[in-house]
Amino acid sequence: MEKLEALQKKIRERIAGLEYSRQPENLYKPIDYTLNLGGKRLRPALCLLACDMFSDSNDKALETAIGIEIFHNFTLLHDDIMDEAPIRRGKETVYKKWNSNVAILSGDTMMALSYEFVMRAPENVRYEVFKIFNQTAIEVCEGQQYDMDFETQEQVTLEAYIEMIRLKTAVLLAGSLQIGALIGGADKTSAEILYKFGEQIGIAFQLKDDLLDAYSDVEKFGKTTGGDILENKKTFLFLKTLELANSEDRKTLLELYQSVDVDPKDKVSRVKAIFNSYEIQKHTENEIEKYYRLALDSLESLKVAEDRKTELLRFANQLKRREF
């Protein structure tokens, strides 16, 4: 089996080989720009990896995997308009570099292109692959809507938060694995188990992101910690603290999240002080561990030779141990 890194390289090479010098230029240049911004290419690599678990070649999953990556990049493109994010991967976002009309329309075109690639799946599983992909696409939109809703919603439960990150982040990882498995020849049950694994590891992944945003080593993470706090994001850390805190701390925390005139540095340290007094790092790590364990259980229940599982296991461990 090929290593995850080799699969990521394979994806990068295929993307570099895509030619979008099509007309009109104002439509295809931003697409080309977006696809070449880089990124870990994790979803398509996982799609190939899952294919490898059931087949001796992942070539037949390559085009579909690229479609998944195009879709993922399309969601980032539109999310950046909605979040008014000026920078993505160290470069100007499309909406900033061009304008939002260009970003809307290039995104729409990327979405159509993603279907084109996804549908190059082998005929025997094509419709099945389509259904998983399409359902996932709809769910990712739902996740983004919940995320935006939460910004103005006063009360967000932990349960609703987990459901939001499941939709926004986890289902696409899950779908990538399930689709890759089906293309590789997996039976329906095995493919569904890999979906579950992806969903659980995806939730763990996002929780780790929340944690690292507040507590990572700035040097390694490459961005200022506390970004979520400054944006008043209702992350797991914030919601769990609200749940645990006494009424006084809860009031202070809510006030800090509504404040506009507090010095940023001061705000981050005051919020983190409350987080700390409720041992939020430990609580978040426990939650991550819970989903990580669930993912490992899923993987264990999968009926393939153990040596076919090692790469996915290694990937799960990497995610868990990452510090940035």
Add this chain to the structure above:
Amino acid sequence: MEKLEALQKKIRERIAGLEYSRQPENLYKPIDYTLNLGGKRLRPALCLLACDMFSDSNDKALETAIGIEIFHNFTLLHDDIMDEAPIRRGKETVYKKWNSNVAILSGDTMMALSYEFVMRAPENVRYEVFKIFNQTAIEVCEGQQYDMDFETQEQVTLEAYIEMIRLKTAVLLAGSLQIGALIGGADKTSAEILYKFGEQIGIAFQLKDDLLDAYSDVEKFGKTTGGDILENKKTFLFLKTLELANSEDRKTLLELYQSVDVDPKDKVSRVKAIFNSYEIQKHTENEIEKYYRLALDSLESLKVAEDRKTELLRFANQLKRREF
């Protein structure tokens, strides 16, 4: 064969039966709102009509036809953001009633939903239908981009203009017919002929729109004539006049199109005076006639019983004769 009006009714009923009371509400309410704004439901009705030409039942094309209508409405939703259009079919546009983030994301979701419905085509033609639909989707985006490009582009040729309306308007009518025909059991050649017919009648349709915008009876058209002139739209009428005009009139026309301080009524009448002096109505009607003739030639070459063609012929005549 069912009449076009009966098919439009069938589409309206199916759309009324769609339930989008799904969660999150902020995502699905605007979708529901958009799908119930009304409209002629022409594209899906043509899809059913084309199916009828080759089959005794159009039921098997219904879901795909609905998918085409959802796609069409998605493009209007996103176009309204890009064009900053406050009103559509007499009601507030989604971007105005909610906001552009909601309009972007609901639109994305509608695009995914459109694939879901389109892909309910019968298995034997499903992939073929997908390819036509997907190619059409990409071309519609390209058409919208050209349309936006033309706004700031100094020189637009008549040829480029026709290509833009072909992409933006005609290909979806064309694709609807081709897809319906394939689902009805048409051979590849017949389906392609219907595509051609749709493309040609679609161009004629848009040229008629251009003409009516400047010259229709206000009472019947329901909106002020000259809207395109006030928006400085580079329509067929404008571009053809530029081609025909002497240097003085050309200069005046270009100046009027750049003016910001001319009284609207005055502007429309001065532009139309130049149009009139080059008999632009006649020239546009000739161009419409050209595409209408091409469409009829296509229809004539189609190898089906003549009585199967009558509805489509009637449709073409209606389009040509419409006065609003």
